[in-house]
Amino acid sequence: MYFTRTIKLITRFYGNIFLANFLVTLSCIYLLGLAGKNAQSLVFVFFWYKIISMMFIFYTAIYYKKNELYYYQNLGVTKLRLVLTTSGFDFLVWLIFVLLQLITGISAAVFNYILWGVLLIHVYAYYKK
Secondary structure, three states, X not given: OHHHHHHHHHHHHHHHHHHHHHXXXXXXXXXXXXXXXXXXXXXXXXXXXXXXXXXXXXXXXXXXXHHHHHHHHHOOOOHHHHHHHHHHHHHHHHHHHHHHHHHHOOOHHHHHXXXXXXXXXXXXXXXXX
């Protein structure tokens, strides 16, 4: 019971910042696809781009949602847990997409259409609430 409630709370927090994080991931994958044969040498640059942008997004989310964080803390989920869990999940998603792009070598346009489709589904589901 406690575990499922914690997962729901973390998911609720992550839902607010998913779009920003996903757009960063989308831009990394698109630029990797454009790089072609030089893509492997640029992974390190995109790694730091993702880390720095995640830190900025989480700082902004914590700053603007500081009153909402009391809600999570009252239910037993600390800021540290929220940030570590969501950033770990987001980085795992980024890593899977980067590896998929590097292994399959899908062109940037095709991979970009797939990711934009996922993004549009998320936006539709978000505004349907």
